[in-house]
């Protein structure tokens with residue numbers, strides 16, 4: 034699809050790094066599958082990837098994590 038941010042680039046399958054937070058927990062997740070703009074680098078996550086990030090965040094929050102970097106793991 035055409036990137037909605039720069040309106041010039043085209044997106045292609047790739048991976049990105051996302052930071053998500055809840056309360057006192059900040060989780061940085063690497064290797065998240067996404068459609069990435071070849072012009073500006075904006076990343077578009079699938080609904081599945083967003084759900085998975087929220088699950089990983091919930092687990093980290095329950096574990097009392099404050100700041101952590103993790104690799105994306107598919108459910």
Ligand SMILES: [Zn+2]
Pocket residue numbers: 036037038039040041042070071072073074075
């Ligand atoms: Zn773009």
